Amino acid sequence: MVPLSKRVAAEFFGTFWLVFGGCGAAVVAAAYPQLGIGFVGVAFAFGLTLLTMAFAIGHISGCHINPAVTIGLYAGKRFPASEIVPYIVAQVIGGICASGVLYIIAKGKEGFTLANGFASNGYAAHSPDHYSLASCFIAEVVLTAFFLFVIHGSTDDRAPKGFAPIAIGLCLTLIHLISIPITNTSVNPARSTGPALFVGGWATHQLWLFWVAPIVGAIIGGLVARALFGTPQPTLREEMSK
Numbered sequence: 001m002v003p004l005s006k007r008v009a010a011e012f013f014g015t016f017w018l019v020f021g022g023c024g025a026a027v028v029a030a031a032y033p034q035l036g037i038g039f040v041g042v043a044f045a046f047g048l049t050l051l052t053m054a055f056a057i058g059h060i061s062g063c064h065i066n067p068a069v070t071i072g073l074y075a076g077k078r079f080p081a082s083e084i085v086p087y088i089v090a091q092v093i094g095g096i097c098a099s100g101v102l103y104i105i106a107k108g109k110e111g112f113t114l115a116n117g118f119a120s121n122g123y124a125a126h127s128p129d130h131y132s133l134a135s136c137f138i139a140e141v142v143l144t145a146f147f148l149f150v151i152h153g154s155t156d157d158r159a160p161k162g163f164a165p166i167a168i169g170l171c172l173t174l175i176h177l178i179s180i181p182i183t184n185t186s187v188n189p190a191r192s193t194g195p196a197l198f199v200g201g202w203a204t205h206q207l208w209l210f211w212v213a214p215i216v217g218a219i220i221g222g223l224v225a226r227a228l229f230g231t232p233q234p235t236l237r238e239e240m241s242k
Contacts, residue, residue: 051169
């Protein structure tokens with residue numbers, strides 16, 4: 001059994017990589033003159049950060065790197081309640097630290113301003129394509145629910161072994177391809193919290209949605225997966241170790 005301290009450390013570094021890589025692609029590379037990667041590139045950046053970390057730390061902590069995933073795994077009886085808070089604290093701190101490092105780098109370019117959003121999530125006037133609060137809430141709930149469904153299904157005892165990180169990483173890529181225009185894509189409260197704290201103002205005022213909606217969706221996804229897949233399942237960390 002890997003000690004909780006090491007699993008929590010893995011969650012910190014994993015979330016740092018997710019936020020630094022995904023939000024970094026959005027802030028630094030998305031609109032780079034002529035060779036910008038656009039939102040398709042940003043979507044793949046988020047998916048690749050998760051895929052690489054799933055292989056790197058999946059066997060240590062399960063590679064949740066997302067408070068909603070931790071709660072959704074608990075809802076699906078794949079994670080103990082006693083470890084929810086340590087995991088979430090590590091994930092949020094990792095996201096904040098990654099945002100801090102990204103801010104230090106990004107402000108080194110002349111003309112940089114937090115007014116551009118710093119990859120924060122938002123709804124209504126702060127939605128990339130001005131979707132309503134209701135649309136953004138529904139999108140985050142549905143996408144997070146299916147994210148947890150894929151996580152549960154790809155790590156099921158009966159699923160092909162060794163391919164879960166690929167399925168999960170590509171699922172996150174698809175989620176971003178769908179929802180970057182809607183909310184700038186959260187499905188992860190830790191990812192949303194880091195940038196929002198640096199932008200302040202509207203970003204922190206709207207942050208509640210990017211905690212509530214992903215957690216609601218994660219619980220739904222976890223419960224549906226538990227009902228559909230049945231049979232006692234190993235923890236995500238145990239399954240990733242196989």
